[in-house]
Amino acid sequence: MVDLNGQYKGIKETVNNSIQEVLETSAYINGPYVKDFQSALESYLEVKHVIPCANGTDALQIAMMGLGLKQGDEVITADFTFAATVEVIALLKLTPVLVDVEPDTFNIDPKAIEKAITPKTKAIVPVHLFGQAANMDAILEIAEKYNLYVIEDNAQGIGATYTFKNGEKKKTGNLGHIASTSFFPSKNLGCYGDGGAIFTNNDDLAHTIRGIVNHGMYKRYHHDVVGVNSRLDSIQAAVLLAKLPYLDTYNKARRDAAKKYNNAFAGIENIITPVIHKTCSEICDACNCHVFHQYTLKVKGINRDALVQHLNTKGIPCGVYYPIPLHSQKAYVDDRYDEANFPVTNQLVKEVISLPMHTELDDEQIDFITQTVIDFCNS
Numbered sequence: 001m002v003d004l005n006g007q008y009k010g011i012k013e014t015v016n017n018s019i020q021e022v023l024e025t026s027a028y029i030n031g032p033y034v035k036d037f038q039s040a041l042e043s044y045l046e047v048k049h050v051i052p053c054a055n056g057t058d059a060l061q062i063a064m065m066g067l068g069l070k071q072g073d074e075v076i077t078a079d080f081t082f083a084a085t086v087e088v089i090a091l092l093k094l095t096p097v098l099v100d101v102e103p104d105t106f107n108i109d110p111k112a113i114e115k116a117i118t119p120k121t122k123a124i125v126p127v128h129l130f131g132q133a134a135n136m137d138a139i140l141e142i143a144e145k146y147n148l149y150v151i152e153d154n155a156q157g158i159g160a161t162y163t164f165k166n167g168e169k170k171k172t173g174n175l176g177h178i179a180s181t182s183f184f185p186s187k188n189l190g191c192y193g194d195g196g197a198i199f200t201n202n203d204d205l206a207h208t209i210r211g212i213v214n215h216g217m218y219k220r221y222h223h224d225v226v227g228v229n230s231r232l233d234s235i236q237a238a239v240l241l242a243k244l245p246y247l248d249t250y251n252k253a254r255r256d257a258a259k260k261y262n263n264a265f266a267g268i269e270n271i272i273t274p275v276i277h278k279t280c281s282e283i284c285d286a287c288n289c290h291v292f293h294q295y296t297l298k299v300k301g302i303n304r305d306a307l308v309q310h311l312n313t314k315g316i317p318c319g320v321y322y323p324i325p326l327h328s329q330k331a332y333v334d335d336r337y338d339e340a341n342f343p344v345t346n347q348l349v350k351e352v353i354s355l356p357m358h359t360e361l362d363d364e365q366i367d368f369i370t371q372t373v374i375d376f377c378n379s
């Protein structure tokens with residue numbers, strides 16, 4: 001699904017030198033590379049504060065802790081996403097409220113959000129799923145109307161741009177009150193282990209969070225709030241600082257691969273290629289509206305699981321993200337949920353399939369993959 005080794009070979013010397021430097025200075029924790037990466041990412045995203053932490057799941061949890069959400073507060077998020085999003089809501093004893101998504105973009109449905117709001121609702125967590133921003137115009141409008149926080153889960157969307165209705169453009173992760181991301185190796189900006197970060201433009205919130213990630217300390221050995229230990233290692237920061245200048249090129253390589261997939265599948269009636277919403281009807285570098293963390297198709301009239309099996313027998317990796325709606329997962333089932341409210345997710349889990357997507361895909365690989373899928377459809 002990914003080719004981390006191929007990508008590493010292209011930047012081997014830079015990355016090796018950076019890691020070597022950390023080893024020479026032994027500044028393993030909170031060394032200068034962490035600060036340098038933080039500043040570089042702040043400039044890239046044009047966001048005021050980046051607070052690095054240990055992984056993307058921590059980043060979400062810490063964002064919710066920083067906002068001071070309390071037991072019983074309701075947090076609305078998408079039914080069709082990776083479990084980390086709902087997991088931290090539940091861990092903090094907040095009440096997760098899962099809602100349905102849009103059938104074309106796979107992102108949280110603003111109409112479903114508004115329907116789920118109660119007096120206890122405190123926050124919305126849109127996930128920029130597979131690398132495309134959720135409908136932030138509508139989400140921010142709802143948040144303002146009901147006085148809710150917007151926490152963007154940008155683990156899959158780093159480097160993507162969102163174009164507002166009024167034409168204004170901003171990077172995802174800089175659209176709501178606070179955002180989280182992950183530097184897990186396979187993410188669009190991945191390190192060589194675990195890593196994550198929180199973004200915000202709010203000075204007070206940033207200050208609160210810098211304490212939370214460090215055991216609730218604002219002054220050495222004075223613990224003002226209950227915190228956690230969540231740090232980005234210096235070695236990972238060094239890797240990320242070396243890779244950040246390549247992020248746009250990497251995301252373009254993903255878009256180029258997606259375009260080739262789309263072209264190959266044009267006119268195949270069993271295959272529905274990813275939909276780009278809003279400003280562009282096609283994949284375009286100028287608006288950079290999709291960074292294809294995953295290239296996810298929907299299939300119609302063929303058996304998805306049989307296609308998965310067929311690809312596996314041909315040695316083509318593929319994935320089903322995600323095979324089970326979160327509201328049906330054992331850990332998150334709840335009597336409050338009504339199946340009738342999840343028609344889209346319940347359908348998507350049967351239809352989606354993600355093909356290999358990374359920065360090193362060549363034409364020959366794409367031809368082989370697409371031809372194998374098409375042959376299956378025609379068989």
Ligand SMILES: *Cc1c(COP(=O)(O)O)cnc(C)c1O
Pocket residue numbers: 055056057058081082084085127153155156181182183184194195196
């Ligand atoms: C990867 C991911 C996370 C979690 O990131 P980790 O660094 O693995 O903890 C959270 N949300 C989404 C949508 C993700 O894809």
